[in-house]
Amino acid sequence: MKRQGLLSATGILLLGLVVLMTLHEWDDSLPGQDEAVLTAPAILAQDITAKAYSEQDGQLQYHLTARDLTQYDHNPLTEMHEPELEMANDKGTWTIVGQEGVVRDNGDLIVFTGDVKASNPQQKITLDTQELRFHTDSNVATTPGEVNMEFESGKTRAGALEANLDKGILTLQQGVESEFDAPAS
DSSP states (O other): OHHHHHHHHHHHHHHHHHHHHHHHHOOSSOTTOHHHHHHSEEEEEEEEEEEEEOTTTOOEEEEEEEEEEEEESSSSOEEEESOEEEEEETTEEEEEEOSEEEEEGGGTEEEEEEEEEEEETTTTEEEEEEEEEEETTTTEEEESSOEEEEETTEEEEESEEEEETTTTEEEEESSOEEEEOOOOO
16 A cells, blocks of 8 residues: 555656646747747736826926827837827926827837927917927927927927927027017007
8 A cells, every 4th residue: 555655656746747847848939929929018008197206306297198008028118199298397388299109218208209299378389290209307308300389479490499398498400480470569
């Protein structure tokens, strides 16, 4: 009787060892699917909202919403559809809206693409462009391409823009054209 118990225990132990060895050698992906594993999203979310706070004083830095979001594990990239960002300071509230958006550099850069619109109702400024880059660490917005701006008393077109949203300084470059309504005398 002791021999049969010993043989059963030995058989179970060997079976367990074989299973462990098999599991250790087993690869999660099927042959030829390595690229699919690397490009598969880690997170898919709908109707997202995110808030970022300043490390210095804990004040709300910006509020970001999007229709949906896709985040990847193997690529530090987050893609968004219909992103909208609101950033408020003593110069007013800026709202930036795009058809698509990408978050890069650990959240330090948000790139809006498509029909991008930005506005500040307090300063009565609106702008249209195809790409706008918002640097969250410095609250600076840039456009690498053409931008059209409208003010209360005119409009401006430029090949590129850099806007320090905290200081209220706009720098326009590359073929700047402006039209202003002259005040009546």
